Amino acid sequence: MNRQKRRTGRRHPLATVALLALGLVFTGGAYAAFSTGTAQAEADSTSQQTIEEGKKLFQANCATCHGLSAEGTDDGPSLVGVGAAAVDFQVGTGRMPMQMQGPQAQQKPVQFTDEQVKQLAYYVASLGPGPDIPADHLTNGGGDAANGAELFRINCAMCHNVAGAGGALTEGKFAPALTDVSGVHIYEAMVTGPQNMPVFNDMNITPEDKRDIITYLKYVQDNRSPGGFELGSIGPVAEGLFIWIFGLGAIVAITVWITAKSN
Amino acid sequence: MSTATTNAPQKRSFTAAASVYVNERTSLAGFVKELGRKAFPDHWSFLLGEVALFSFVVVLISGTFLTFFFQASMVEVHYDGSYVPLKGVEMSVAMASTLDISFDIRGGLFVRQMHHWAALLFVAAIGLHMLRIFFTGAFRKPREFNWLIGFVLFVLAMAEGFTGYSLPDDLLSGNGLAIINGMVKGLPLIGTWTSFLLFGGEFPGTAIVGRLYTLHILLLPALVVALIAIHLVFVVVHKHTQYAGPGKTQQNAVGPPILPIYAAKAGGFFFIIFGVLALIASLFTINPIWNYGPYDPSPVSAGTQPDWYIGFADGALRLIPPGWEFVWLDRTWSFNILVPLIAIGIFLVLVAAYPFIEAWIKGDKREHHIADRPRNAPTRTAIGAAGVTFYAGLWAAASSDILATHFSLTMEGVIHALQFVVIVGPFIAYFVTKRVCLALQKKDREIVLHGYESGRIVKLPGGEFIEVHQPLDEYDRWRLVSFESYAPLMIRPNARGRITPAQHVRAALSRWFFEDRIAPVSRGELEASHHDEHH
Numbered sequence: 001m002n003r004q005k006r007r008t009g010r011r012h013p014l015a016t017v018a019l020l021a022l023g024l025v026f027t028g029g030a031y032a033a034f035s036t037g038t039a040q041a042e043a044d045s046t047s048q049q050t051i052e053e054g055k056k057l058f059q060a061n062c063a064t065c066h067g068l069s070a071e072g073t074d075d076g077p078s079l080v081g082v083g084a085a086a087v088d089f090q091v092g093t094g095r096m097p098m099q100m101q102g103p104q105a106q107q108k109p110v111q112f113t114d115e116q117v118k119q120l121a122y123y124v125a126s127l128g129p130g131p132d133i134p135a136d137h138l139t140n141g142g143g144d145a146a147n148g149a150e151l152f153r154i155n156c157a158m159c160h161n162v163a164g165a166g167g168a169l170t171e172g173k174f175a176p177a178l179t180d181v182s183g184v185h186i187y188e189a190m191v192t193g194p195q196n197m198p199v200f201n202d203m204n205i206t207p208e209d210k211r212d213i214i215t216y217l218k219y220v221q222d223n224r225s226p227g228g229f230e231l232g233s234i235g236p237v238a239e240g241l242f243i244w245i246f247g248l249g250a251i252v253a254i255t256v257w258i259t260a261k262s263n
Numbered sequence: 264m265s266t267a268t269t270n271a272p273q274k275r276s277f278t279a280a281a282s283v284y285v286n287e288r289t290s291l292a293g294f295v296k297e298l299g300r301k302a303f304p305d306h307w308s309f310l311l312g313e314v315a316l317f318s319f320v321v322v323l324i325s326g327t328f329l330t331f332f333f334q335a336s337m338v339e340v341h342y343d344g345s346y347v348p349l350k351g352v353e354m355s356v357a358m359a360s361t362l363d364i365s366f367d368i369r370g371g372l373f374v375r376q377m378h379h380w381a382a383l384l385f386v387a388a389i390g391l392h393m394l395r396i397f398f399t400g401a402f403r404k405p406r407e408f409n410w411l412i413g414f415v416l417f418v419l420a421m422a423e424g425f426t427g428y429s430l431p432d433d434l435l436s437g438n439g440l441a442i443i444n445g446m447v448k449g450l451p452l453i454g455t456w457t458s459f460l461l462f463g464g465e466f467p468g469t470a471i472v473g474r475l476y477t478l479h480i481l482l483l484p485a486l487v488v489a490l491i492a493i494h495l496v497f498v499v500v501h502k503h504t505q506y507a508g509p510g511k512t513q514q515n516a517v518g519p520p521i522l523p524i525y526a527a528k529a530g531g532f533f534f535i536i537f538g539v540l541a542l543i544a545s546l547f548t549i550n551p552i553w554n555y556g557p558y559d560p561s562p563v564s565a566g567t568q569p570d571w572y573i574g575f576a577d578g579a580l581r582l583i584p585p586g587w588e589f590v591w592l593d594r595t596w597s598f599n600i601l602v603p604l605i606a607i608g609i610f611l612v613l614v615a616a617y618p619f620i621e622a623w624i625k626g627d628k629r630e631h632h633i634a635d636r637p638r639n640a641p642t643r644t645a646i647g648a649a650g651v652t653f654y655a656g657l658w659a660a661a662s663s664d665i666l667a668t669h670f671s672l673t674m675e676g677v678i679h680a681l682q683f684v685v686i687v688g689p690f691i692a693y694f695v696t697k698r699v700c701l702a703l704q705k706k707d708r709e710i711v712l713h714g715y716e717s718g719r720i721v722k723l724p725g726g727e728f729i730e731v732h733q734p735l736d737e738y739d740r741w742r743l744v745s746f747e748s749y750a751p752l753m754i755r756p757n758a759r760g761r762i763t764p765a766q767h768v769r770a771a772l773s774r775w776f777f778e779d780r781i782a783p784v785s786r787g788e789l790e791a792s793h794h795d796e797h798h
Contacts, residue, residue, distance in 0.1 A: 103673075145347055145348040146347070146348050146349055146350045146351055146352050148348070149348040149349065149352075149556060150352060150556065153434065153555075153556050153559070153562045153564070154559070154561060154562050157434075157562055157563075157564040157565065158562060158563050158564065158565060159565055160565060161564050161565040161566045162434065162554045162555050162556065162564040163551070163554040165565075165566065166565070166668060167564075167565020167566055167664060167668065168565070168663075168664035168665070168667040168668045168674050169674070170673075170674055170675065171673050171674070171675065172667075172671075172672070172673035172674075172676075174667070174668050175565065216348055219347065219348050220348075220554075225548040225551055226365070226366070226372060226548075226553075227365075227372055227376055227547070227548030227549065227551060228376075228545065228546045228547045228548050229546060229547050229548060230548050230551070231547060231548065233551070233554065234566045234665055235435070235564075235566045235567065235568055236435075236550075236568040236569060236570050236571065236574075237566070237568050237571075237574075237661070237662040237665045238665075239383065239549050239550070239570070239571070240383065240570065240571025240574065241571075242543075242547065243380060243383040243384055243387055243543075243571070244387055244571070246543075247380065247383070247384050247387070247539065247540075247543055248314075248384065248387050248388065248391065250539055251314055251384070251388075251535075251536060251539060252307070252311075252391075254532070254535055254539075255307040255308075255310040255311070255314070255532075256307040258307070258310065258528055258531075258532060259305045259306055259307045259309075259310065260307075
């Protein structure tokens with residue numbers, strides 16, 4: 001009757017499962033602790049090593065236009081005092097390094113890893129004081145959407161459109177769509193005024209108000225229009241085109257069908 | 264079934280009995296008999312007016328629903344509905360009630376969207392219908408007044424659309440009213456007074472939504488319904504036009520009778536249009552006022568446009584170069600506003616008056632019930648193409664910013680290109696269209712005289728190669744030869760033996776209209792060509 005004896009301890013049928021679970025928890029925990037550690041190291045803006053790495057990247061990729069120590073040339077402005085936020089926005093959205101001179105820097109696939117972007121940002125920040133990369137609580141969309149929407153309509157919609165669909169400026173310049181921009185980048189754009197955008201400093205729009213604006217834009221990004229397909233959210237032009245081409249087009253096709261038999 | 268049989272000797276069906284009952288009290292039978300036997304020629308382009316009519320019915324039905332819930336008041340409230348990004352925002356009752364229709368009333372958003380889409384379709388269908396009438400010459404005697412009524416309906420439809428667009432009191436509609444206010448104030452002398460009269464004080468004031476609502480749901484719809492009724496009575500009185508074909512003459516109208524075939528088709532067609540609009544309304548957002556937020560005179564969103572039918576007026580304003588406003592005699596003269604207003608005014612007057620102008624130039628007093636093929640009236644078709652180009656240029660200009668962003672162009676480049684389209688484009692369109700029409704007429708002549716090219720090459724006994732042409736059958740030929748070719752008018756002295764200046768103008772215009780013309784193939788020419796082919 002050996003077989004019927006209940007097995008306990010390390011011979012318990014579930015022992016392997018428990019061991020496996022324990023192992024996973026430890027490995028996962030260790031990994032989490034480790035990766036948090038690197039993240040902290042990465043975000044260390046004062047670390048000399050970060051700045052050194054950034055300097056190397058800068059000299060290899062940016063110095064042609066901005067000068068060897070970011071003092072600026074005829075082809076690019078000085079970056080002394082633009083702050084980490086400006087670099088994080090321009091490089092982090094793929095606008096820099098710029099593909100070609102034009103009415104404004106075009107967005108393209110990001111050329112650097114997040115870590116390299118931060119290294120570049122802190123190198124430039126070390127050259128002179130400027131706006132820093134914003135803290136998480138300001139950019140995660142946890143504010144008041146109604147206040148943000150009102151501020152957005154008053155300060156931003158004339159170029160970016162009320163739903164953030166973008167709009168035209170003069171001489172081929174334009175305000176880009178905000179439909180898939182991250183909170184951090186929206187915040188950085190407001191404090192640094194990239195391309196043709198004006199700077200909205202903290203006296204003008206407080207950090208909390210900026211958080212509210214991001215909250216509204218996140219709301220628009222995350223919630224589809226309650227009325228159905230948005231047609232690009234660009235207003236009556238899209239609606240007019242739609243009714244002429246698809247609405248009236250469909251109905252004219254039906255009129256042809258209705259009268260087709262008699263011939 | 265057969266119950267009501269008061270004075271009938273034998274058993275009658277319920278329908279028959281009911282008909283008799285109704286007829287004895289209304290004498291409708293004669294009317295039904297007359298109307299039911301009206302023939303309605305069958306062609307897809309003859310249904311465009313119906314599209315307009317049916318979408319107007321959808322507008323009426325959906326609009327009635329909206330009046331139950333919309334409140335045309337500009338009293339300020341704090342929004343307390345279910346749309347989060349507007350919670351607590353100060354707005355007018357009009358805006359708040361429109362948001363409630365959109366978010367808190369069952370089916371409200373669907374009906375609102377249906378109302379708006381149907382309105383866009385209504386005006387678009389009117390536009391296409393007018394183009395059909397114009398290019399087929401269906402405005403000629405005796406239908407000139409009906410053209411005029413249709414034109415007034417088009418203007419009323421635009422007015423209906425604009426007043427409706429302005430009612431929700433959101434940012435977009437307020438911006439539209441701000442432009443109207445600017446245009447009114449741009450009128451010399453009376454501008455400011457008129458603006459204050461319209462808005463009940465300084466713009467935007469607190470009266471305009473209520474006033475526009477009265478226009479939108481009472482005055483304008485009453486006028487539209489009345490004019491549609493007259494329009495349709497005229498269609499019945501004049502008979503419908505038809506395209507040339509065997510058996511179709513100026514005296515008859517060939518097609519299925521209204522009862523039962525045509526009525527059944529039209530009834531079904533109404534439900535199809537209702538269905539198409541319901542489908543669009545349920546799938547596609549229109550005028551998302553929740554994005555625009557309440558009206559505030561300071562913000563203007565990028566991509567702020569009127570609905571499509573007001574676009575040509577907005578475009579006209581956008582195309583005016585800078586610097587056309589100056590101070591003279593202590594007053595501001597806004598030619599940047601006056602010039603587009605005058606240009607649009609002249610354009611609209613020409614559209615309305617065209618049937619009378621053409622009739623005068625032709626000196627043709629006969630009735631016309633056979634619709635022209637556009638190529639057979641080359642000058643008219645070319646004038647129409649020029650008008651369409653002018654309108655389309657202005658219309659496109661209203662979306663200059665959208666064109667610039669979506670095609671990666673500069674705004675200035677778009678504006679200059681459209682200025683060219685509006686000013687030079689009509690002339691190019693005129694000449695190209697006229698030449699194309701004449702060429703098509705020549706092709707028709709060629710086909711009538713020599714038939715279609717069959718591609719079959721035959722070697723004659725003498726060694727000559729010829730291509731055998733496939734002759735037309737009589738039905739096809741009828742279509743190609745039955746049109747009228749007008750010769751330019753001769754100047755003749757009037758009863759008192761004088762040639763008036765008006766006569767000179769008329770003769771010059773007539774020469775312009777009919778100098779280049781292709782005559783239809785005559786019987787003699789046809790016989791001669793057949794004679795040729797037999798030898």
